[in-house]
Amino acid sequence: MSQTFEPKILAFLCNWCAYAGADLAGVSRFQYPPTIRVIRTMCSGRVDPSHVVEGLKSGFDGVFVFG
Amino acid sequence: MHVVSQLLEMSGIGRDRMQLRWVSAAEGQIFADFVKELSALMGEMGAFDPDEYKLKLAAVEGALNSPRLRWLLGMDRQLTERENVYHQKVDDKLYRQLLDEATQEEYQKSLILEVLRDGPQSVREIAEKSGLEIYAVSQLLSDIERAGLVDLHGYEGTTPKFIRLAA
Numbered sequence: 277m278s279q280t281f282e283p284k285i286l287a288f289l290c291n292w293c294a295y296a297g298a299d300l301a302g303v304s305r306f307q308y309p310p311t312i313r314v315i316r317t318m319c320s321g322r323v324d325p326s327h328v329v330e331g332l333k334s335g336f337d338g339v340f341v342f343g
Numbered sequence: 344m345h346v347v348s349q350l351l352e353m354s355g356i357g358r359d360r361m362q363l364r365w366v367s368a369a370e371g372q373i374f375a376d377f378v379k380e381l382s383a384l385m386g387e388m389g390a391f392d393p394d395e396y397k398l399k400l401a402a403v404e405g406a407l408n409s410p411r412l413r414w415l416l417g418m419d420r421q422l423t424e425r426e427n428v429y430h431q432k433v434d435d436k437l438y439r440q441l442l443d444e445a446t447q448e449e450y451q452k453s454l455i456l457e458v459l460r461d462g463p464q465s466v467r468e469i470a471e472k473s474g475l476e477i478y479a480v481s482q483l484l485s486d487i488e489r490a491g492l493v494d495l496h497g498y499e500g501t502t503p504k505f506i507r508l509a510a
Binding site for chain 2 (some may be wrong): 280281282283285287292293294296297298299300301302303304306307308309311312320325326328329332333334335336337338339340341342343
């Protein structure tokens with residue numbers, strides 16, 4: 277019970293920027309929490325406001341957009 | 344994004360549940376730091392219960408899909424930096440104000456429409472369920488009625504009941 281709450285987060289990553297950044301973070305072995313579930317988009321401009329709402333609707337605790 | 348976070352704040356979901364950050368392909372460390380920082384923030388905010396906010400989420404979605412916001416969104420540079428067809432430029436602040444007002448109104452209208460999904464209701468009932476002021480509901484309701492989305496369903500005693508027309 278003493279476990280701290282681990283949020284479930286939906287992350288939209290731009291293929292050319294943040295996705296590569298995340299890749300680099302992985303390759304370089306930078307530690308970061310396993311809270312995000314990634315959806316790769318071809319551009320962060322592709323993310324529609326309704327995607328954010330849909331994410332929250334489906335039970336994610338938060339939505340990130342990384343461009 | 345400004346509009347979305349405003350809608351999330353208005354609906355009580357909290358603007359912090361959506362975050363936008365810029366990370367380049369060369370910034371692995373920055374990416375890791377952002378995820379760490381924002382995950383901690385989300386952890387503090389606690390779990391999000393979509394059922395509790397079902398009505399609010401639907402209203403946010405409805406507002407985002409409203410023609411008015413769809414027209415206004417993305418027009419900022421056209422209107423504030425370039426000109427409209429009358430060669431008039433709109434002040435940045437004025438545009439923001441306009442957008443904020445439209446966002447709030449569309450959200451509240453959408454909220455009323457969502458509440459009316461449960462069948463015909465009086466202004467008082469709508470106000471209770473939506474958490475809006477009775478006066479605001481009655482004003483917005485006449486707006487929506489003019490747009491042809493709700494109609495007077497009938498009277499219960501002397502209380503008028505309204506019904507949603509569109510799907």
